[in-house]
Amino acid sequence: xxxxKELGQNFLTSVSIADEIxxxxxxxxxxxxxxxxxxxxxxxxxxxxxxxxxxxxELDRRLFSSLSNKYGENVDFEFIDVLKADWEELFxxxxxxxxxxxxxxxxxxxxLLALLEKYQEHFSIVVLMIQKxxxxxxxxxxxxxxxxxxxxxxRLSYDIHIAIQVGxxxxxxxxxxxxxxxxxxxRFNRPVINNPQLFHRLLNASFAHRRKTLGNNLAAxxxxxxxxxxxxxxxxxxxxxxxSLDEAEFIYLxxxxxxxxxxxxxSESGTGLLPLFQR
Numbered sequence: 001x002x003x004x005k006e007l008g009q010n011f012l013t014s015v016s017i018a019d020e021i022x023x024x025x026x027x028x029x030x031x032x033x034x035x036x037x038x039x040x041x042x043x044x045x046x047x048x049x050x051x052x053x054x055x056x057x058e059l060d061r062r063l064f065s066s067l068s069n070k071y072g073e074n075v076d077f078e079f080i081d082v083l084k085a086d087w088e089e090l091f092x093x094x095x096x097x098x099x100x101x102x103x104x105x106x107x108x109x110x111x112l113l114a115l116l117e118k119y120q121e122h123f124s125i126v127v128l129m130i131q132k133x134x135x136x137x138x139x140x141x142x143x144x145x146x147x148x149x150x151x152x153x154x155r156l157s158y159d160i161h162i163a164i165q166v167g168x169x170x171x172x173x174x175x176x177x178x179x180x181x182x183x184x185x186x187r188f189n190r191p192v193i194n195n196p197q198l199f200h201r202l203l204n205a206s207f208a209h210r211r212k213t214l215g216n217n218l219a220a221x222x223x224x225x226x227x228x229x230x231x232x233x234x235x236x237x238x239x240x241x242x243x244s245l246d247e248a249e250f251i252y253l254x255x256x257x258x259x260x261x262x263x264x265x266x267s268e269s270g271t272g273l274l275p276l277f278q279r
Contacts, residue, residue, distance in 0.1 A: 010171040011039050012103050012129070015046070017170055022046035024127045024163050024183055025101045032094045036082050036102035036112070038067055038075075043103055048074060055094065057082040083111050087119060096122045103129040106175075113154060116184070120157040126184035127163075135162050135180035142246040149203050152247055156191065158184040191251055199254040206242030206250070214238045214245070222257075230257055 012018055021043060027033065027050035035056040038044050040063075047054055048071075055076040058067065064079055071077070078085060091098075100123055104112060109130050116126060133146075138160050140146035154160060164181040168174045193199050205221040206214055215238030219227045231238040234256045236249065245253070 010105075010173060010175045012042050012170060013172050014170045015042060017164070017166060018043045018046040019049070020164060021103070021127060021129065021181055022049065022101060024181065025099045025125055027052050027099065032098050034094075034098055034100045034102070036100070036104050036108075038063065038077070039103070041067060041070060043101070044071065044075065047101060052099075053094075055090070057085065083108060083115070087115065091119070091122050097124045098122055099125050099127075101127045106131045106134075106177075109134055113150075117154060117157055120186060123184075124186065126158070127181060128184070129166065129179055129181050132165065132178040132180045135182045138182060143244050145243075147243045149200075149207050152203060152250065153200075154184070155187070155247070156193070157187055159187050160184050191247065193251055193254070195254050195258045198258055199251060202254050202257060203250055206245065210241065210243060212241070214240050214242050217242060226260075230260060233260060 025031075025033065025047075027047070029051045031050070031052040033047055033052045033054045035044060035047060035054060038056040038058040039060075044054070044056060044067075053076075054074070055078060056067075057078045057080065059079070059081050061079055064077075067075075067077060100116075116123065134150075136146040137148050137150050138154055139162050140148070140151045161183055162180050163183045166179040166181065168176070168178050171179075201221070202218070206217050208217050208220065214236075215227055215231065218230070218238070222230065227238065230253070234253055236245075236253060
């Protein structure tokens with residue numbers, strides 16, 4: 001069967017890599033597992049080596065007959081777009097300790113991560129094959145080239161690390177990028193963010209132009225005078241670039257900004273809000 005470019009299909013060809021991905025889920029008897037993008041079933045087979053309850057999402061209706069005939073009642077197939085599925089209803093059936101293991105179409109990475117952030121309390125572990133560049137961004141530390149708002153946003157909810165790197169030669173058809181498998185586990189020492197909307201606006205503004213200093217980027221949001229006042233009160237050097245600040249510094253900066261009441265009600269309404277996962 002020919003892969004469909006519009007669905008972002010690149011079928012994994014290595015059984016050993018599929019087995020390694022499944023093993024990262026620490027699968028136990030009776031676990032509820034979600035898979036996204038069953039494809040030809042190579043990862044499905046690896047997951048089913050364990051005695052789990054598997055729900056698999058597949059958008060390509062051409063695979064309906066072959067997958068249904070092969071797996072029968074061993075897999076609960078959802079032949080729908082996982083991004084449009086009723087996750088709330090599915091959680092009532094599958095509970096709050098779901099393990100997500102998937103080799104996803106890379107074009108759905110950003111919206112899927114947004115859903116995983118929103119519903120993080122329902123997942124006990126997430127194992128995803130994604131584009132290597134995105135994996136590096138998710139696991140990046142402050143001061144590195146890959147560090148971005150996406151790094152900070154997801155790590156407020158999850159501890160994330162790269163477990164496997166997978167070359168493009170292990171897919172059919174071969175994609176134009178290399179891949180990596182990340183493991184996301186719920187973070188138990190989550191920081192308190194007193195002003196979430198303000199925090200996220202400040203975070204995005206700080207990375208709006210990576211070559212500019214923190215002061216120049218924030219001036220576009222707050223104005224020059226208010227930015228200078230914020231620097232004075234926070235004691236943070238605004239000649240630094242946004243990528244040099246760690247999570248705690250951004251949280252602290254948003255707390256200071258809130259106490260100064262520098263953002264008007266109109267700006268707090270969300271007007272001009274940058275995209276959720278802007279790099």
